[in-house]
Amino acid sequence: MKADRTQVTRLLKTARGQLDGILKMVEDDRYCIDISNQILATESILKRANREIIRAHMQGCVRDAIEQGGGDDKIEEILATVDKMTK
Numbered sequence: 754m755k756a757d758r759t760q761v762t763r764l765l766k767t768a769r770g771q772l773d774g775i776l777k778m779v780e781d782d783r784y785c786i787d788i789s790n791q792i793l794a795t796e797s798i799l800k801r802a803n804r805e806i807i808r809a810h811m812q813g814c815v816r817d818a819i820e821q822g823g824g825d826d827k828i829e830e831i832l833a834t835v836d837k838m839t840k
Contacts, residue, residue, distance in 0.1 A: 755813035774791060
């Protein structure tokens with residue numbers, strides 16, 4: 754992985770902590786909108802981590818494949834991933 758491991762790790766650990774907090778909120782029967790807002794915040798962090806990973810992949814693996822004349826598969830792979838991200 755060519756992404757900034759420190760940044761990605763920090764974001765994922767933050768999301769994990771938020772998930773633990775959300776589970777506690779559910780167990781404590783907290784207000785539904787408060788739980789939903791925490792889920793949205795966690796999704797946002799995961800999206801940031803994913804963007805960093807995809808960005809690094811494009812700047813590293815995809816660029817390398819294109820420079821070596823074989824980028825078509827990598828481009829299709831990215832397009833398939835973007836399709837999943839926009840659903």
